[in-house]
Amino acid sequence: xxxxxxxxxGLSAVSQRDGTPILRRVSLTLHRGETRGLVGESGAGKSxxxxxxxxxxxxxxxxxxxxxxxxxxxLLTMPSxxxxxxxxxxxxxxxxxxxxxxxxxxxxxxxxxxxxxLIRGASARTARAxxxxxxxxVHIREPERVLRAYPHxxxxxxxxxxxxxxxxxxxxxxxIADEPTTALDVTVQKQILRLLRNMQNAHGTAVLFVxxxxxxxxxxxxxxxxxxxxxxxxxxxxxQVLEAPRHAYAxxxxxxxxxxxxxxxxLRPIPAELIARLRREVATP
Amino acid sequence: MVEGALTxxxxxxxxxxRWDWIxxxxxxxxxxxxxxxILCLCLVALAAPLIAPHDPLEQDIMLGLTPPxxxxxxxxxxxxxxxxxGRDVLSRVLYGSRVALTVAxxxxxxxxxxxxxxxxxxxxxxxxxxxxxxxxxxxxMAFPPVLLSILLVAVVGPGVGSVIAxxxxxxxxxxxxxxxxxxxxxxxADYVTAARAVGFAPGRILMREIxxxxxxxxxxxxxxxxxxxxxxxxxxxxxxLSVSSDTPTWGGMIAEGRQALHEGWWILAAPLTLLLLxxxxxxxxxxxxxxxxxxxxxx
Numbered sequence: 001x002x003x004x005x006x007x008x009x010g011l012s013a014v015s016q017r018d019g020t021p022i023l024r025r026v027s028l029t030l031h032r033g034e035t036r037g038l039v040g041e042s043g044a045g046k047s048x049x050x051x052x053x054x055x056x057x058x059x060x061x062x063x064x065x066x067x068x069x070x071x072x073x074x075l076l077t078m079p080s081x082x083x084x085x086x087x088x089x090x091x092x093x094x095x096x097x098x099x100x101x102x103x104x105x106x107x108x109x110x111x112x113x114x115x116x117x118l119i120r121g122a123s124a125r126t127a128r129a130x131x132x133x134x135x136x137x138v139h140i141r142e143p144e145r146v147l148r149a150y151p152h153x154x155x156x157x158x159x160x161x162x163x164x165x166x167x168x169x170x171x172x173x174x175x176i177a178d179e180p181t182t183a184l185d186v187t188v189q190k191q192i193l194r195l196l197r198n199m200q201n202a203h204g205t206a207v208l209f210v211x212x213x214x215x216x217x218x219x220x221x222x223x224x225x226x227x228x229x230x231x232x233x234x235x236x237x238x239x240q241v242l243e244a245p246r247h248a249y250a251x252x253x254x255x256x257x258x259x260x261x262x263x264x265x266x267l268r269p270i271p272a273e274l275i276a277r278l279r280r281e282v283a284t285p
Numbered sequence: 286m287v288e289g290a291l292t293x294x295x296x297x298x299x300x301x302x303r304w305d306w307i308x309x310x311x312x313x314x315x316x317x318x319x320x321x322x323i324l325c326l327c328l329v330a331l332a333a334p335l336i337a338p339h340d341p342l343e344q345d346i347m348l349g350l351t352p353p354x355x356x357x358x359x360x361x362x363x364x365x366x367x368x369x370x371g372r373d374v375l376s377r378v379l380y381g382s383r384v385a386l387t388v389a390x391x392x393x394x395x396x397x398x399x400x401x402x403x404x405x406x407x408x409x410x411x412x413x414x415x416x417x418x419x420x421x422x423x424x425x426m427a428f429p430p431v432l433l434s435i436l437l438v439a440v441v442g443p444g445v446g447s448v449i450a451x452x453x454x455x456x457x458x459x460x461x462x463x464x465x466x467x468x469x470x471x472x473x474a475d476y477v478t479a480a481r482a483v484g485f486a487p488g489r490i491l492m493r494e495i496x497x498x499x500x501x502x503x504x505x506x507x508x509x510x511x512x513x514x515x516x517x518x519x520x521x522x523x524x525x526l527s528v529s530s531d532t533p534t535w536g537g538m539i540a541e542g543r544q545a546l547h548e549g550w551w552i553l554a555a556p557l558t559l560l561l562l563x564x565x566x567x568x569x570x571x572x573x574x575x576x577x578x579x580x581x582x583x584x
Contacts, residue, residue, distance in 0.1 A: 054481075054482045056478055056481050056482055059411075084484040087482070087484060088482075088483050088484030091482075092482070093478070093479060095475040095476075095479050096475060097475050100474040100475045100476060101474075101475035101476050101478075101479055102476055103476040103494050103497075105497040105498045115483050118483065119483075119484065166479075
């Protein structure tokens with residue numbers, strides 16, 4: 001495989017308030033064009049990793065150790081002006097909730113061309129032309145009309161398409177997709193995932209896909225990192241992790257997925273003793 | 286054919302959309318009624334010298350306390366009667382609207398500027414800035430407002446300027462609290478995170494992304510504040526702490542009318558009715574604008 005684009009090495013973070021560890025020496029490597037699923041339950045630290053890369057961590061979270069090497073530069077030690085520029089130009093975010101991720105008071109055109117105008121210094125005309133071709137690329141009908149629209153005039157699926165278009169606007173090397181489909185219904189979700197996958201293949205972008213949905217991981221990811229309590233507990237190619245999980249928690253998590261091909265299995269919750277054992281395990285260094 | 290017709294329709298609506306918000310606002314009955322009344326009142330205040338039938342200060346002791354037309358002893362030409370000094374009540378009410386509206390617009394604008402600046406700062410910076418501003422607001426609001434304004438005007442001296450300053454100094458807290466809460470609310474939305482990830486400067490995010498979404502609430506609040514300012518001005522005029530007594534004001538007229546209540550109820554009734562209608566109109570306008578300007582509720 002090609003050279004890694006993102007190397008996270010021993011990343012640790014704690015809560016400012018009470019010093020609770022949020023990330024415990026997380027390491028992961030992402031290659032060009034690769035889609036990595038970042039999976040874990042709520043509070044496992046998956047979104048925190050994405051936010052740490054983008055430097056938008058809430059002030060209550062503090063990184064205590066580790067490195068985030070993006071294109072061989074450490075994002076944690078870079079001075080802030082070139083850092084902001086590098087992140088703005090090379091890394092994009094697809095936010096979680098398309099309902100609040102677009103500013104309700106600004107037209108789609110303005111929001112889609114923000115990055116082009118701020119970072120590339122594009123003129124209004126070139127930015128507009130680029131915005132139109134982006135909207136066509138994400139299969140939006142009547143792109144001219146959508147450019148003039150306000151977010152509330154679009155459906156959830158349309159907004160998520162607009163957000164995907166915005167993420168690809170500057171041809172970034174890495175996209176952080178923070179549960180981009182959890183707020184959508186299942187049929188729209190499938191279209192959006194296929195779209196994201198196609199866009200990514202066309203542009204050769206690496207994607208860090210934060211999700212708690214193993215079905216989504218099976219659909220779009222090449223590899224997967226499984227987190228529990230801020231610690232990586234299993235990692236590997238999707239086929240290997242989903243079909244032959246090594247860790248007991250990974251097996252339990254897979255078993256907990258409802259299976260339409262085996263309805264007799266019903267819903268099997270993750271055993272409480274396993275969770276308790278894991279909590280003890282991650283807490284001891 | 287059908288498709289062509291549909292495209293055409295959307296194109297027309299798109300070119301119109303730039304001005305749509307005005308249509309949306311005016312279509313709201315509350316905005317239409319409240320705003321219409323305020324607009325009429327503004328025109329009346331501007332044109333008072335032209336439309337007032339008499340000089341509001343002209344006294345005619347011989348024609349004192351004549352009732353409006355339709356009552357025994359009415360004098361032609363005095364549509365709302367005269368007061369105990371023989372001054373025309375209608376002319377005085379019309380001139381009184383000038384002071385009322387000047388104070389309403391200036392005081393709420395000033396209070397809005399002070400309050401929303403501090404509110405934006407508190408809601409955006411959080412931390413110690415928020416703590417300091419919020420405590421200040423709480424301490425400020427513990428003062429009884431009318432007493433504080435009387436005290437302020439008494440110290441600074443009467444006059445339109447000090448009435449405006451007194452209202453702004455008391456009521457900025459209202460704006461500060463609402464703008465702070467709305468700023469915090471908007472700042473937690475994903476679009477702000479997205480703007481940060483693109484790399485926009487914090488000042489730009491605050492003014493270009495967040496503030497326009499706080500503005501609808503602010504505009505509605507300004508309208509409500511204008512109603513409050515009209516009342517406070519009337520209270521200060523009533524106790525004689527507003528403008529000098531040779532300028533007609535609604536509050537001053539109510540005070541004068543109170544003394545002659547048993548001889549001429551109309552001296553009191555005219556300014557009181559107009560005061561009531563004006564405050565009602567400002568409140569209707571504010572309520573209507575809040576609904577019409579809200580981008581989420583906008584159709």
